[in-house]
Amino acid sequence: MRPNFYHVVFSPIWWIAIAALATLPLWLPSYYLHIATLALIYAGLAAAWNIVGGLTGQISLAHSIFVGMGAVFASALLLQLGINLWVAAGIAAVLSGAMGAAIAWIDHRFRLGHLSFALITLAFAEMAELVVLGWDFLGGASGQSLPRDEGRFLLFQFGGSHGYFWLVMALATLALVVNLAIINAPLGYFLRAIRDNENAAQALGVGLLRNKMIAMAISAVLTSMIGTAYARYSTFIDPHLFASPVLTIEIVLFATIGGLGTAFGPIVGAILLVPLGEILRGQLGGVLPGLHYFIYGTIVVVVILALPQGIGPAIARMVRGFRGAKPVAKAAAPSAKTAAEAQGG
Amino acid sequence: MDTDILLQAVVQGLLIGSTYGTVALGLGLIYSVSGVVNFSHGDFLSLAMFISYALYAAFALDPYASVFITFPVLAIAGGAVYWTLIRPVISGHLLMIIQLTLGLNLILQNGMLMVFGGQPLRVPSIMETKLLIMGDVIMRWPLVIAFCASIVLAGLLFLMLSRTDFGRSIRAVHQNPKAAALMGVNVARVRILVFALGIGLLAIAGALLLPGTPLHPSMGLRYTVITLLTLVLGGMTNFVGILLGGLVIGLSEAIGTIYVSGILGMILPYLILVLILLFRPAGLLGKA
Numbered sequence: 001m002r003p004n005f006y007h008v009v010f011s012p013i014w015w016i017a018i019a020a021l022a023t024l025p026l027w028l029p030s031y032y033l034h035i036a037t038l039a040l041i042y043a044g045l046a047a048a049w050n051i052v053g054g055l056t057g058q059i060s061l062a063h064s065i066f067v068g069m070g071a072v073f074a075s076a077l078l079l080q081l082g083i084n085l086w087v088a089a090g091i092a093a094v095l096s097g098a099m100g101a102a103i104a105w106i107d108h109r110f111r112l113g114h115l116s117f118a119l120i121t122l123a124f125a126e127m128a129e130l131v132v133l134g135w136d137f138l139g140g141a142s143g144q145s146l147p148r149d150e151g152r153f154l155l156f157q158f159g160g161s162h163g164y165f166w167l168v169m170a171l172a173t174l175a176l177v178v179n180l181a182i183i184n185a186p187l188g189y190f191l192r193a194i195r196d197n198e199n200a201a202q203a204l205g206v207g208l209l210r211n212k213m214i215a216m217a218i219s220a221v222l223t224s225m226i227g228t229a230y231a232r233y234s235t236f237i238d239p240h241l242f243a244s245p246v247l248t249i250e251i252v253l254f255a256t257i258g259g260l261g262t263a264f265g266p267i268v269g270a271i272l273l274v275p276l277g278e279i280l281r282g283q284l285g286g287v288l289p290g291l292h293y294f295i296y297g298t299i300v301v302v303v304i305l306a307l308p309q310g311i312g313p314a315i316a317r318m319v320r321g322f323r324g325a326k327p328v329a330k331a332a333a334p335s336a337k338t339a340a341e342a343q344g345g
Numbered sequence: 346m347d348t349d350i351l352l353q354a355v356v357q358g359l360l361i362g363s364t365y366g367t368v369a370l371g372l373g374l375i376y377s378v379s380g381v382v383n384f385s386h387g388d389f390l391s392l393a394m395f396i397s398y399a400l401y402a403a404f405a406l407d408p409y410a411s412v413f414i415t416f417p418v419l420a421i422a423g424g425a426v427y428w429t430l431i432r433p434v435i436s437g438h439l440l441m442i443i444q445l446t447l448g449l450n451l452i453l454q455n456g457m458l459m460v461f462g463g464q465p466l467r468v469p470s471i472m473e474t475k476l477l478i479m480g481d482v483i484m485r486w487p488l489v490i491a492f493c494a495s496i497v498l499a500g501l502l503f504l505m506l507s508r509t510d511f512g513r514s515i516r517a518v519h520q521n522p523k524a525a526a527l528m529g530v531n532v533a534r535v536r537i538l539v540f541a542l543g544i545g546l547l548a549i550a551g552a553l554l555l556p557g558t559p560l561h562p563s564m565g566l567r568y569t570v571i572t573l574l575t576l577v578l579g580g581m582t583n584f585v586g587i588l589l590g591g592l593v594i595g596l597s598e599a600i601g602t603i604y605v606s607g608i609l610g611m612i613l614p615y616l617i618l619v620l621i622l623l624f625r626p627a628g629l630l631g632k633a
Contacts, residue, residue, distance in 0.1 A: 029535075110623045114439065115382060119577045120622055122570065123615040127605035130615075246566070249447060256444045290458030290562070297451025301430065304445045308437045333523060 005184035009177065021169060025162040031282075037165045039274040041230050044172035046254040047179050047268035048222035053252060054216045054261035055179075055188060057195030059114055061248050062103055062121035065128045066096040066220045068243035070227025075146055075237050076138050085156035089228040093221045100220030103212040108209045125245040130241040144237045156232055166231040171226050172267065178222065179263040182215075191215055192261070257303055259310025268312045273300075349481050354599045360488035362595020363495035366588040367550045368568065369575035370502060376418035377519040378539045381431055382439070385444070387568030388453035391546050393419050393551030394560050395457050398520040401468045408470050408555040409490075417546035423544025424537045431540070432533070450566060457562040470556040487556035494553055498546070499588050505585070515539060519582060529594040574618050580628020589629050595619065 008014060024036055045067065052060045069092045077088035103124065115263050133141045151159025158164050182188045190211045193201035202208055231237050241247065258269020276299065282294035307314045373388045393415050400411040430449065434441050475486040506512035519524035520536045526532045575594050579587030601613030614630050621629065 052438070059443075067374065068448055106623065107518060110626055112622075112626055115581070116577055116626055119573055120619055123574065123618050126570065127612050127615045128611045130608050223551065245570075253447060256438075256440050260438065260440065286458055289463060290455035293451050294455040294459060297448045299447055300448035300451065304441055304448065305430065305433055308434050308441055 001090045005180055008180055008197035012028050014094065018169075018173065022166065025165045029163060033161050033165060035275050035278045037161065037168055037233065038278065039271050040165070040168040040172045041226060042231070042251065042254055042274045043267045043270035044168065044175040044226045045223060045251045045269045046258065047172065047175035047263075048226065049248075049251050050179060050255050050260065050263075050266040051182060051191075051215050051219040051222075053255060054266065055182065055191040055195065056212060057114070058104075058107065058216070059118040059252075060103070060219075061118050061245060061252070062100075062124045062128075063219075063223050063251055064125045064243060064245050064248040065099065066223035067227035067230070067247055068128055068239075068258040069093075069096040069099070070131060070224035070229075071242040072138050072144070072239060074224075075144050075231055078146070079139075079144055080137055084154075085232065086154070089156065089225065093224040096220040096224035097217040104216035105255070106211040107208065108212055110153035122140045122245060125248060129239065129245065130243055132239045139237065139239060141239060143239055146232060146235050146237070149232075149235065156228070158232070164229070167229050168226070168233070169230055171222075172339055175222050175226070176263060176267055178218065179266075182218075183263055187211065187214065195261075200232045228261070232300060253300065257300065257311060259312030259314075262310070262312050263318075264316075265310050265312030269310070270317065272311065349573070350603060351478035351600075352482055353395025354603045354604055355596065356482050356484060357488070358599030359592055360484065360492045360595070361599065363492045363588070364550055364553050364591070365575050365594055366496055366569055366579075367495040367546060367553070369572045369579065369587045369591055370499065370584060371550070372547035372572050372576050373579065373582060373584060373587045374502075374515070374539050374546075376576070378515055378522075379427075379435060379536050380439075381435065381442050382446070382573070384443055384569055384573075385449040385453055386446075386547070386564070386572055387570070388450050388457075388565030389419060389423070390547045390554075390568050391457065391560065391562065391565040392422070392453055394555055394558070395466075395549040395562075396548075397459055397551060397555055398461070398466055398468045398560060404497070407453040408468050408552045412552040414547055415551065416545050420541040424541035424616055426544070427537050427540035450569070454562050454565055461560075461562065463562065465559040465561050466570075467559055468555050469550030473556040485557065487553070491553035494549065495588075498549065499584070502584065511535075511538070519630040560618040574614070578621060578629055580630055583628060583630050586628050586630035593621070 024054045025033055028036060037232040045063070049060070051064055052058050070089065073095070074085065074092040077083040077091060083091070099302040103121060106112075106120070112120060132138045138144075149157045149159060151157055151163070153159075158167050182191070190201070190206045192213060193204065193206050194208060198208060227242065231242060254269040254273055255270070256264035257273060258267065259265025277292070277296050280296055284295070303311065368386070368390060372383060375381055375383055396415045396418060397406075397408045397411045400406040400414060401408065406414075426449070430445060431442065434445060441452065456632065470487065473487060477484045477486055477489050504512075506515060509633060512533065514530045514535050517530050518532050522532050525535075571594060575590040576587060578590030579585075580590075597614040597617045598611075601610040605613060
């Protein structure tokens with residue numbers, strides 16, 4: 001582990017930021033607390049996706065499967081078989097990790113190019129949604145409703161919006177710390193070597209299959225855990241939300257706009273875009289259907305045109321310019337070479 | 346009895362699949378010269394259909410006639426989108442372009458929602474209810490027309506690519522943009538024209554799909570996904586492969602919905618896609 005990791009994790013700014021965030025439920029009106037909770041859920045999901053998509057350069061569109069495992073499958077275990085939700089969440093997370101590793105294995109075994117990998121994972125995600133919609137055990141198209149939250153911690157109930165805010169904050173922080181740890185550990189160097197040039201990485205003795213499987217498994221486990229928390233927070237599990245590939249597309253959007261391959265970028269992307277989308281919907285949703293998404297889409301396009309490296313790195317550059325050059329924990333942004341390879345793939 | 350149903354399913358699947366092939370050809374052309382994977386491709390298809398609807402609502406134009414208006418409109422839109430949005434980021438990360446076109450998907454989809462509302466719309470055509478009966482097989486005329494038109498279009502494209510200077514410059518840019526530029530090919534011009542052509546093709550595909558297809562602003566992404574699957578199945582830039590990919594997807598859809606009960610039948614196309622791709626990663630006709 002490079003000292004950079006401890007530098008970030010033990011810095012006072014880090015702890016002040018966490019403490020300030022933790023006080024939000026004490027003074028924020030409930031509507032805004034709901035938005036903040038959603039933002040942190042997506043921040044965690046984007047950070048978890050970043051391990052595969054940003055660090056390893058594998059454009060996985062299968063992550064709605066892992067969210068669905070944590071949300072739909074774990075809830076089905078509770079509702080149909082009466083398994084405690086903590087245990088169910090654990091089972092779902094382990095299965096997600098195994099599925100993630102299996103997908104990485106398929107990718108490697110059949111030497112898929114970037115685009116083929118993206119579309120095969122998309123096909124997996126489409127199939128998973130159809131399975132959820134067609135299988136009554138998983139609630140089918142009508143979804144599942146979890147029992148009312150009575151604040152019983154041992155049943156994975158966190159009692160009201162405060163508890164869930166702290167829960168998802170902890171999970172998002174965990175996803176961020178895992179990102180930081182990977183970036184500063186040998187694994188992170190392996191992953192980035194794989195991303196930038198697979199053949200060269202292999203020639204240097206980086207185990208492609210092993211590292212890809214580890215990255216995908218870690219990402220899948222985190223995603224599944226956040227999925228369970230999201231499901232318990234929502235109480236009603238709508239398969240068109242929790243098992244839909246559109247969810248992955250949103251996660252990838254936050255990660256990309258925030259800054260691929262950096263630890264903080266995906267978090268920044270979600271924390272800026274989720275509230276933006278929610279507030280636009282709150283303000284304009286009743287005015288003219290579609291108007292808020294229209295504006296949202298326009299903002300997305302403008303941001304990509306203005307900051308093609310992402311918002312996070314742009315902020316980091318600004319901060320560094322402000323304080324003079326000082327080392328900040330960050331990974332190199334994906335190079336143009338990766339893009340060229342991806343296009344060829 | 347059983348063979349009748351199978352034959353019917355096969356014919357239906359082939360007819361629908363040919364249109365998927367046409368839609369994917371537009372995307373394949375664009376990809377081959379610019380490496381852009383356009384996630385708003387399906388939304389341009391629904392844009393074409395909605396413009397046809399507007400022309401029908403205003404002037405009672407048949408979709409087969411209004412294609413002469415929608416084609417230039419979409420071609421210009423395609424060229425403009427390339428020039429203003431895609432060109433600035435074309436050298437960036439693949440994901441950036443994908444996200445940009447997904448942003449475009451939100452804009453188009455919700456723009457149409459704002460203008461046309463969320464209720465499903467229909468555009469009638471003189472051909473809509475006509476049936477072609479050959480022996481035991483009953484075919485809807487619009488699908489037969491779509492099939493024939495797709496084959497003719499594909500043939501014209503092949504001729505264009507192999508026999509004209511423009512086609513040769515497209516192939517040159519596809520093989521090596523830098524070398525093509527050194528040989529005096531205006532790469533930017535080729536790309537903008539191919540975008541115009543690729544999106545313009547959607548006007549034709551839209552007219553072919555319209556009779557009998559209900560319109561909804563949110564249908565674009567689903568078309569995009571089907572198109573991308575077709576494209577990958579065809580091997581991205583192999584135009585014969587792409588048409589074949591469309592037929593495979595159409596066939597597996599038709600057979601899946603008839604033979605496998607319920608929603609699980611809809612899984613079949615994806616399953617077939619995954620299996621084909623695993624064993625032929627370069628597409629149906631591609632060289633590994």
